[in-house]
Amino acid sequence: MSDSIKFRRFGVMLDCSRNAVMNLPTLKKWIDLTADMGYNTLLLYTEDTYEVDNQPYFGHLRGRYSQKELKEIDDYAFQKGMEVIPCIQTLAHLNAIFRWPQYQKIRDCDDILMAGDETVYALIEDMFSTLKKCFRSRIVNIGMDEAHMLGRGQYQTKNGLRDRSEILVDHLAKVAEIAARQGLEVTMWGDMFFRLASGGDYYVNEVHVSDELKAKIPSNANLIYWDYYSSDKNRYDTQIRLHSAIKEDIWFAGGLWSWTGFAPHNVYSIECTTAALTSCLENNVQNVFLTMWGDNGAECSKFSCLPSLYYSAEYAKGNTDPDAIKKGFEEKYGIPFDSFMLLDLLGTPNEDKVEPFNPDKYIMFSDCFMGIFDSTVRDGDAASYAACAQKLAALQDEPTWGYLFRTMKTLCDVLAIKMDLGVKTRKAYLSGDKKALAALVEDYGKLAEKIDLFYDAFRSQWEKENKPHGFDVQDVRLGGLTRRVLHCQDRLQQYIDGALDRIEELEEPVLDSKGNGPAEATGPVSYNEWKSTVSANVI
Numbered sequence: 001m002s003d004s005i006k007f008r009r010f011g012v013m014l015d016c017s018r019n020a021v022m023n024l025p026t027l028k029k030w031i032d033l034t035a036d037m038g039y040n041t042l043l044l045y046t047e048d049t050y051e052v053d054n055q056p057y058f059g060h061l062r063g064r065y066s067q068k069e070l071k072e073i074d075d076y077a078f079q080k081g082m083e084v085i086p087c088i089q090t091l092a093h094l095n096a097i098f099r100w101p102q103y104q105k106i107r108d109c110d111d112i113l114m115a116g117d118e119t120v121y122a123l124i125e126d127m128f129s130t131l132k133k134c135f136r137s138r139i140v141n142i143g144m145d146e147a148h149m150l151g152r153g154q155y156q157t158k159n160g161l162r163d164r165s166e167i168l169v170d171h172l173a174k175v176a177e178i179a180a181r182q183g184l185e186v187t188m189w190g191d192m193f194f195r196l197a198s199g200g201d202y203y204v205n206e207v208h209v210s211d212e213l214k215a216k217i218p219s220n221a222n223l224i225y226w227d228y229y230s231s232d233k234n235r236y237d238t239q240i241r242l243h244s245a246i247k248e249d250i251w252f253a254g255g256l257w258s259w260t261g262f263a264p265h266n267v268y269s270i271e272c273t274t275a276a277l278t279s280c281l282e283n284n285v286q287n288v289f290l291t292m293w294g295d296n297g298a299e300c301s302k303f304s305c306l307p308s309l310y311y312s313a314e315y316a317k318g319n320t321d322p323d324a325i326k327k328g329f330e331e332k333y334g335i336p337f338d339s340f341m342l343l344d345l346l347g348t349p350n351e352d353k354v355e356p357f358n359p360d361k362y363i364m365f366s367d368c369f370m371g372i373f374d375s376t377v378r379d380g381d382a383a384s385y386a387a388c389a390q391k392l393a394a395l396q397d398e399p400t401w402g403y404l405f406r407t408m409k410t411l412c413d414v415l416a417i418k419m420d421l422g423v424k425t426r427k428a429y430l431s432g433d434k435k436a437l438a439a440l441v442e443d444y445g446k447l448a449e450k451i452d453l454f455y456d457a458f459r460s461q462w463e464k465e466n467k468p469h470g471f472d473v474q475d476v477r478l479g480g481l482t483r484r485v486l487h488c489q490d491r492l493q494q495y496i497d498g499a500l501d502r503i504e505e506l507e508e509p510v511l512d513s514k515g516n517g518p519a520e521a522t523g524p525v526s527y528n529e530w531k532s533t534v535s536a537n538v539i
Helices: 024-037 067-079 095-099 118-134 154-159 164-181 191-198 211-215 233-246 266-282 302-316 322-333 337-344 359-365 381-393 402-418 421-430 434-465 471-497
Strands: 009-015 041-045 083-087 139-141 185-189 221-226 251-255 287-292
Touching: 009 024, 009 083, 009 302, 024 041, 024 067, 024 302, 041 287, 067 083, 067 118, 118 164, 164 185, 164 191, 185 191, 191 211, 191 221, 191 233, 221 233, 233 266, 251 266, 266 287, 266 302, 266 337, 287 302, 302 322, 302 337, 302 402, 322 337, 337 381, 337 402, 359 402, 359 471, 381 402, 402 434, 421 434, 421 471, 434 471
Parallel strands: 009 041, 009 287, 041 083, 083 139, 139 185, 185 221, 221 251, 251 287
Antiparallel strands: none
């Protein structure tokens, strides 16, 4: 077996912008862990969660890393032979800063900065000068992705209607110029430039790249082809070729799925990543990293992706024998590979190799009376979570990783009750079976108790790994969930006792969560937006 990574750079990007900002002791543990596997790069994704000179409100109350902390991170990684590359945003994905009045004036719309505004470029200058002081690497990932509404807000009011391609190109030129003055090279997500070349689509199979477009990419800017969604090597081959036609020596970013709720998706991550790495090796892509996003709350522990993290490192060394990889994993970490994979909630509706379904998130927060996701629930789904809880319970005292299994075990305990509670409640109500409803009243009380136990485990996990900032959101979400469950229990009891003559929500028809009208038992889906899961009302 080879011990050498076959890429120039091979790293992991940690998302520290979606409320979970990894604390320093845990981040050092992460550096130790990944350096030992052979990773030589850490990409730290911080939208506004880092201290910037002259910007006291930038990342205020968000758990931002101080400049002292950033230097400590860089020094520690350097001792381990690892380069730390800061990943920031210089166009979109900056919604959190617009909470503060002084940034409203430089907001185009949504989460997008006002391109062309000198105050914006003063802010970006401060960003770069700060990062230059804190990191040895002269590379900065400047983001610039998914700015779909660029130029359609205050920019248009101020400047009139303008071709968004020109806005993007001009803005990139200015950002790259500022970086060059600081002696920095930049990388940027390639989707916006790819859309320009392809007429608006990403992942198309053919695209014509004009010399004029190529000339607009600054010499100190490199493109990143990102793709987390396919296990088809041919797709990666095609997209690497197309992206390379825009700019040579592209970077590639895959994904270890940690961003759809409380549970990881190691199975899906391994399938997609092994196909991607095979393609990168064959197509001589030298700079490769794996993203670990934290969309919509960052509930999932990054360490729960240890199997796919290790598997990917071995694959990047050319070690492709699954049995040998699993054996090496157990020898290194003292726990069987397949046992660790139980964190995927294998054996539940979460288990699917085609798409990372996540009932662990949307059923957790879906209202028992509203039934927004009741159309996905099938007979036996709740029992599968009870069985999964039993398997996870056997691992919750494991010395190093037991806390991860404890969190997922208590989550499964919740879902073993909650998965079909709304379905059973509506069925009993519509049939007028008050005896069945009386039994369900007890289930609501048990559910509230199980949520409290999960909260304790989840809070302990968060406090072990992250700064305290951001857990206030989980307090609101989980506290609100408990309060709502108890409210539903109380209303059921009032109905049984005759104090209420009806429960209007339970008289609403169950509609397919994807908008296809009446439906029953369609099976799990992928949905990760809390505010539109918890209620159909305005939040």
